[in-house]
Amino acid sequence: MSSIYVAHRLFAAHDRALAAALADRLAAKVGAERVFLPFCDTDEENLVAEVKGRRLFELDRERLSRLDAMVAILHGPSLDDGVCMEIGYAAASGVPVLLLSTDFQTYSLAENGPPLDFPDPLIQAAATRVIRVPRLGPPPSSREQGSTHYTEFLSRNRTQIDTALDATIESLLDLPAPDRRSTARGEGGPVYVEGSPYRPWDDDYLARPCTNAGHKVALSRRFSTCDPLVGALDDLTAACGASRLLADVSGPETPPGTALLIGAALASGVRIAAFHPRPTYTHAAGREPNRRNLMIQYAADEHLHDAEAVRAWLAS
The missing domain is CATH 3.40.50.450 (Rossmann fold)
Known part of the structure; x- marks a missing residue:
């Protein structure tokens, strides 16, 4: 049910x-x-x-x-x-x-x-x-x-x-019925790159390896457009239609928009890599150590800690 x-x-x-x-x-x-x-x-x-x-x-x-x-x-x-x-x-x-x-x-x-x-x-x-x-x-x-x-x-x-x-x-009780969507994704789409909001917005530390490897790149727009809500919807659409999502999850917690895009990409069948050069872990009784949040940890296909790992993931 x-x-x-x-x-x-x-x-x-x-x-x-x-x-x-x-x-x-x-x-x-x-x-x-x-x-x-x-x-x-x-x-x-x-x-x-x-x-x-x-x-x-x-x-x-x-x-x-x-x-x-x-x-x-x-x-x-x-x-x-x-x-x-x-x-x-x-x-x-x-x-x-x-x-x-x-x-x-x-x-x-x-x-x-x-x-x-x-x-x-x-x-x-x-x-x-x-x-x-x-x-x-x-x-x-x-x-x-x-x-x-x-x-x-x-x-x-x-x-x-x-x-x-x-x-x-x-x-x-007054919400509309679900509008189920197809999750099929092709391999020809761009790599959606979600950098950390805690770094300069013009920093291409994740985009550059993608373009160097011959991938098309889609970058977030919501932090730079005059209408952030329109830019946010564009970002959500782009991430769901990408072939891969490369997301910097650094911070005290995964940044909220980044976490949302990881969930959207997971539902859409997009390959996900979480870039986290300095990981920290959470612990709870009876549970294995998790990279802070278990939903983020297991939603990602790969966890990357440096530029070499990013390049290897892009080549896979």
């Missing part, structure tokens, strides 16, 4: 609790059998597998391949790379994606640039709808006995969350 996938950051109790509250309200409307909540519904804490991280990736990818819709919870300037990868997979598959945020900030690529809901315009461009509830609930009309200004502040936050969850459920 197809389902609604609730994507969220897994690594803190408050994030899992918020996602569980959303899943529970949604299940009351559509039935628990149609709601998939990662970590909970894969029983991640108790799952035993020979290579647990890979098995978790396989279970999530199997779910991603048969969705009616996705709702993703995103907050703040540092977005979870696994969630962004899942958004890209759903969007490239023609599955409607709803994004929920209570972030009170907006973002732009220049001081006076157009406002964006998220730091990378790809996140907003890939979404079918964005639900933003940025303001606290109203202050109480009277103070209850024993309350403090901290408990009142907590109450206002809970009201804000309740409003956001209610708006999300209402919008989810």
Whole structure:
């Protein structure tokens, strides 16, 4: 049975609790059998597998391949790379994606640039709808006995969350049906090169080896065009139609737009290489060491650490 996938950051109790509250309200409307909540519904804490991280990736990818819709919870300037990868997979598959945020900030690529809901315009461009509830609930009309200004502040936050969850459920039930797309890709397309947003935009450290090897190259446009959302849609289309994706995943987390393109490329049958010259690892009980995020790790066909490895991958 197809389902609604609730994507969220897994690594803190408050994030899992918020996602569980959303899943529970949604299940009351559509039935628990149609709601998939990662970590909970894969029983991640108790799952035993020979290579647990890979098995978790396989279970999530199997779910991603048969969705009616996705709702993703995103907050703040540092977005979870696994969630962004899942958004890209759903969007490239023609599955409607709803994004929920209570972030009170907006973002732009220049001081006076157009406002964006998220730091990378790809996140907003890939979404079918964005639900933003940025303001606290109203202050109480009277103070209850024993309350403090901290408990009142907590109450206002809970009201804000309740409003956001209610708006999300209402919008989810009104999403369009999936528009399934073919994932067949030819070998004649360009190499889509996604450089790091933390390096100069004119740096061709990844593009140059591709052109030197005789490959056509497609470069990201969203950071340099006057309309970043239009540029982001162009980037998504180009990455899904490429023969290969070469992406720099350097940073505290894989940059959110890069993670989204990796998910979109995976859904589209594009060969993926993650360039990560200084890898770091995450560890969890019963799980093999992962290159920070297991969804990014196993979505990529190759992990490249230097220019020689890039050239070898291009020649393969």
